[in-house]
Amino acid sequence: MKTYDIIFIHAPIIADLEKNTSVKIRRGAYIFIPMGIFAIADYLEREGFGVKIINYPLEKYIDPQWSLSEYLKSIEFKICAIDLHWIHNSFGAIHIIRKVKEVYPNAKIVFGGYSASYYHKELLQYYKNIDCVIKGDGEIPLLEYTKAITRQSSNLEDIPNISYKNNRDNIRINPIRYVAKDLDQLNFTNVELLKNHRIYLEESRKIMGISFNLAVGRGCPFNCPLCGGGQRAQQKISCRKKVILRSPEKVVQDITKILDNYNTNSVFFGHGTYPANLSYWKRIFKLIRNEKLDVSGDIEIWRLPLPKEMWREYFKTFNRRHSSISISPRTTSARVQQKIAKICDPTFQFPISQLQDLIKNATLFRMPLRIWLSLGYPFQTYGDILRDFKFTMNCLLKNGTSTIKPITIMSEPYYIFPGSPAFEAPKKFDIDLTHPSLLQIVDSFKNSSISFFYNVINYNSKYFSGHTIQTINKLLFLFAAPMFLTGS
Ligand code: SF4
Numbered sequence: 145m146k147t148y149d150i151i152f153i154h155a156p157i158i159a160d161l162e163k164n165t166s167v168k169i170r171r172g173a174y175i176f177i178p179m180g181i182f183a184i185a186d187y188l189e190r191e192g193f194g195v196k197i198i199n200y201p202l203e204k205y206i207d208p209q210w211s212l213s214e215y216l217k218s219i220e221f222k223i224c225a226i227d228l229h230w231i232h233n234s235f236g237a238i239h240i241i242r243k244v245k246e247v248y249p250n251a252k253i254v255f256g257g258y259s260a261s262y263y264h265k266e267l268l269q270y271y272k273n274i275d276c277v278i279k280g281d282g283e284i285p286l287l288e289y290t291k292a293i294t295r296q297s298s299n300l301e302d303i304p305n306i307s308y309k310n311n312r313d314n315i316r317i318n319p320i321r322y323v324a325k326d327l328d329q330l331n332f333t334n335v336e337l338l339k340n341h342r343i344y345l346e347e348s349r350k351i352m353g354i355s356f357n358l359a360v361g362r363g364c365p366f367n368c369p370l371c372g373g374g375q376r377a378q379q380k381i382s383c384r385k386k387v388i389l390r391s392p393e394k395v396v397q398d399i400t401k402i403l404d405n406y407n408t409n410s411v412f413f414g415h416g417t418y419p420a421n422l423s424y425w426k427r428i429f430k431l432i433r434n435e436k437l438d439v440s441g442d443i444e445i446w447r448l449p450l451p452k453e454m455w456r457e458y459f460k461t462f463n464r465r466h467s468s469i470s471i472s473p474r475t476t477s478a479r480v481q482q483k484i485a486k487i488c489d490p491t492f493q494f495p496i497s498q499l500q501d502l503i504k505n506a507t508l509f510r511m512p513l514r515i516w517l518s519l520g521y522p523f524q525t526y527g528d529i530l531r532d533f534k535f536t537m538n539c540l541l542k543n544g545t546s547t548i549k550p551i552t553i554m555s556e557p558y559y560i561f562p563g564s565p566a567f568e569a570p571k572k573f574d575i576d577l578t579h580p581s582l583l584q585i586v587d588s589f590k591n592s593s594i595s596f597f598y599n600v601i602n603y604n605s606k607y608f609s610g611h612t613i614q615t616i617n618k619l620l621f622l623f624a625a626p627m628f629l630t631g632s
Pocket residue numbers: 364365366367368371372373374375416446
């Protein structure tokens with residue numbers, strides 16, 4: 145029997161995959177693992193611990209009859225770490241605890257990730273089988289915790305960033321003292337630690353629409369209203385005050401490793417472009433060209449403008465096969481953007497003229513451009529929704545239905561993430577959160593089902609109910625489908 149000190153399990157996004165054995169899982173099951181897991185798992189392995197990563201939804205994709213319980217019976221381990229980074233995984237993550245405990249009642253259960261960090265007290269309070277929650281950056285705290293548990297030292301008081309239950313089951317909260325300042329010592333591509341890693345790497349694009357997620361940095365300088373990964377949210381969740389980026393050389397080394405070892409030829413960059421970091425991106429692009437890597441790149445624009453020169457750089461660097469550039473203005477309404485800019489982020493501005501420039505450059509360089517809208521965004525009225533439809537129709541007519549003009553408009557309802565500006569102060573955004581507490585959130589995902597669209601939404605805006613928000617986004621998505629089918 146194979147023995148590990150610690151296993152990592154990535155939970156399914158939908159409630160209980162075991163009830164859906166006949167369903168071939170697709171995008172809605174969200175097989176992606178948070179990028180940091182590979183680095184944390186690698187860090188522990190380098191320190192001499194036996195480590196394995198299990199991707200539950202991937203296993204069910206490969207074999208719908210796969211059983212976590214049966215698999216767990218075939219291995220031994222002392223600690224089970226479950227990522228609760230995206231809140232969508234909350235029910236699945238909680239569900240997994242029971243499965244683990246049925247097989248190994250004495251295993252320690254550790255949670256980590258943004259959402260777990262945000263709800264660290266509640267997780268320990270409401271779920272008796274969770275022993276520890278790692279808050280913020282995880283590599284050092286989890287290493288120290290693993291050392292303490294495997295060496296049977298009860299001394300957890302000095303471990304940074306953990307909240308845990310002591311021997312008397314009392315909750316103890318250690319402060320966040322570890323915030324990584326440099327990521328170049330970490331290895332984000334030790335994918336071999338993942339069970340069925342080859343399939344994960346080679347089929348991600350087919351399942352999820354994008355390929356391997358490559359870590360580029362931690363943090364974000366912006367504060368988009370519904371995002372739990374922005375600057376203020378990070379400061380609250382991880383005590384991270386500023387962005388750190390990996391050295392361009394390390395990023396390119398990782399791309400080389402992925403291309404050399406796996407039958408995949410594209411990467412998704414886990415950090416976006418914005419005016420302050422364009423020279424950093426240029427350096428990465430230059431190194432990719434120097435190495436003559438034949439690779440497609442998926443990259444996001446976090447803030448405008450993106451000068452024509454960057455399009456040219458992008459065009460020179462990546463092959464077109466699977467490349468794309470995405471931007472998420474969420475709404476084309478200048479009025480809505482200005483309101484949001486005033487409340488939480490003065491840089492939240494995506495003027496139509498600059499979006500038109502992007503469309504022009506995407507067409508010129510024949511680079512697929514995806515523009516993400518979210519109807520029902522805070523402050524949007526019926527008039528704003530009609531304007532978004534009109535914008536979409538114009539794109540459809542002028543640019544959309546040809547691979548020569550590869551513009552796609554995507555539309556999705558957005559879940560307001562814990563820690564985001566709107567989650568922290570919903571009234572400022574004229575919205576009601578329908579399930580703000582952790583127990584309500586977990587319950588809301590309990591009955592979700594596999595779907596292309598996110599089918600759980602946690603707010604009503606002043607003008608639209610959550611149900612209407614889902615419906616109008618589906619309508620816009622279908623309306624724009626000809627672009628999606630020809631442009632991507
Ligand atoms: S959505 Fe906005 S705040 Fe969140 S990571 Fe992207 S740019 Fe940053």
